[in-house]
Amino acid sequence: MQRRLVLASGLLAGTILAGPVAAQDSQDPVERGKYLVTMGDCAACHTAAGGKYLAGNYALNMPFGVIMTPNLTPDKETGLGDYTYEDFEKSFRGGYSKHVGYLYPAFPFGWYTKVTDEDTKAIWAYLQSIPAVNEKRKDNQIPFPFNVRTALVTWRTAFFTQERFKPDPNASAEVNRGGYLVEGLGHCAMCHNENKLVGNSSFAGRFGGGVIDGWYAPNITPDGHQGIGAWTDEQVVTYLKTGTAPGDRPGVAAGPMRQTIMESLSKVKEEDLKAMVAYLRTVPAKQTYKAKDLAAFDTSDAPGASTYLTYCSSCHQPDGKGIEGAVPALAGNTSVQSKGPETVLRVIYGGLAAQSGLAPMVAIGQQMTDVEVKNVTDYIRNAWGNKAPVLTGTEASDARAATQTMLSGTAPCAEIEQEKLKAAFQKIGLQDSLKGLKQQDFVPTLARLVPQIKSEQTGVTDDDIVNGLTTAFCKVGRDDPQYGNPSWPAVIGTFSNVAYSQVKNPEKQAANVPAAIPSATTPPK
Known part of the structure; x- marks a missing residue:
């Protein structure tokens, strides 16, 4: 918890007014x-x-x-x-x-x-x-x-009231700088307020979490269950900078938050991120739902339990704890327990690219019915000590209709933005190597190509290589009829996970990765 400091008014004015300018x-x-x-x-x-x-x-x-x-x-x-x-x-x-x-x-x-x-x-x-x-x-x-x-x-x-930021005379310089950034340029409440239509007014459900563009921006108040109260300052700062948090904080940024981190927060100076966290610690804790008001949920008899074991447990494990360094845990995951299920649903339907050293997630929901997705969402949000509201309407079908990603096959193939990586792909003839590739040849082909790519000294991350390979495969394979069985999302998901296995652990040759994913995600090796 950030400790407040009482400063003499003259010193405070000089320190805080310089704060925003000194951010660079x-x-x-x-x-x-x-x-x-x-x-x-x-x-x-x-x-x-x-x-x-x-x-x-x-x-x-x-x-x-x-x-x-x-x-x-x-x-x-x-x-x-x-x-x-x-x-x-x-x-x-x-x-x-x-x-x-x-x-x-x-x-x-x-x-x-x-x-x-x-x-x-x-x-x-x-x-x-x-x-x-x-x-x-x-x-x-x-x-x-x-x-x-x-x-x-x-x-x-x-x-709307047109006014400049007013420092709190009873707060520290760090807290006031954080307030300036959070309440001003950072416009965090734009996504994390409950009611978006009323803007930054006091009626907006300040920082309590809410839906934005079909995703759920979680509670970022200091509440211990739904917010950041159980996170350390270091964990929150690391999450803001990388999209994942160290230690016992499971989860990974997705959707608009992932974009915000990649394009903005990852490039912000650490002292500014620390100041933002210090300010958020001073915001009154808020619960967007009360645990006592949740419907009773029997995980032992829930239909989503069998769906989870079939489709999800190979990666996220039967106990929901994931695989350290490769697959995030669902148990204890704050985002999973948010009031709204939108982010969970969008990830199930749309998958996730490799990021922060974690394996890509197959768009497994494309192989499931909306009822199965609803049931498994309710299950993971209430199993292993998790507590969250159950789905009551058309949230699952709405999320399917709104999800458009390369991994789900509902959006065009992405573009490779790293010029040196594209040049390396061209040099080794990657496109020709991937065109018409049989599923049973994913492992030996990538085992041959990945070392060549890494030897080119492109300066990119392992995540970039995995996602670049997946994008290249998408461009040559999406319309190939041989990948219709079991389905294109399953095939590209398999390819992406084999690429991850080869990039992260080439010596294991991904020997146990199947050629396709007929009913479940493939655990990284």
Whole structure:
């Protein structure tokens, strides 16, 4: 727990007002602005898949429709090239655009209003320095009456107050810096508040967890069961930086949080992450559901128990404890026990790429019925001492319809972003080696290829190699009819796990990995 320090008011003002500016080493406004744009994770919403950096046209799914994000590059025709700083400041901290008028609260101006003048100017300086991209913004898909922007005045009157961050005179410099980052550029409540439509108001269920774009952003208050109360500061910081936590904190970041970590938090200085955690420790603990109100759940007689043993136990183990260093535990997993089941469902249906040294997860739900997925979700959320609400409606079928990933076969193959890795693949003729590959030849072929890839000194991580191999296989194999049995998600899942086994433990030759996954995930060797 972060201890609060009472400072003399004059010293506090000097220390805290310098805090946000000192979050980066360089005094050059462009360099500082780059750090702040990274802290705000602007790329997540303003860079479309396969598009140019910050050129917009990312489709942002909101409860009231789909918003196409604007171009932030300095292009004079389609971006911010005709903006003055004053125009930008009105949009960034006031939610009003010179081109379209009032902005929807999908843009976190309700949080950015707290950013200092100095940091806002640095962000503007950086945005003016990036390459201009001529990318016209596509039309929003928002039905009447939500498409009437003047109606946003009602929301603003009720929920938006334009004000800068105010340091707490009774808190330490670290806590106040963390508050500035969490409540401002970090806009953590944008996802982790319970009610997203009312923005950052006191009615929003502050940090108690809630649904965002079909995923569940968990409780991040200091509650010991549903929040981060049982985590050490080190574990939370490590999770924010890598997507996994050391020690007894099972789980792995997925969905929007994984993207936030990769594009933003992993690049944030550790002292800023520590400050954010220190501030979150001061937030009142909150429970989004009470354990005493949960329905009785008999795991010994639950239909999901047999489903779990069939499809999940080979990796996550019958006791839910996983495999250390390879497969995260489900027992005691805070995310698994969140109020909403959305993240669990999306992972079951969509799988997970290799990350943080962990094995990729097969999109096993593609081989299961929605009833089986519902039952196994209820089981893992209430077995081994876990406690969470059971599914009561169409959550399972809704999640299946919303899940679009490469591993599930419901989204296009990904792209390999590491240029040196792509060059290595081309040099060894990877595409030709994988094309038409028989499932029984996955092991010997990868046993031959992986050492060649590693010898190229690409500078990438093992995760990158595994995911790159999986992407390359997707591109040459997705339409190959030989992979229709048992199913494409099972085949690409098997390939991905064999690749993981060869990359992590090549000496074992992945000898026990089957050629396909007919009914269950393959444990990494």
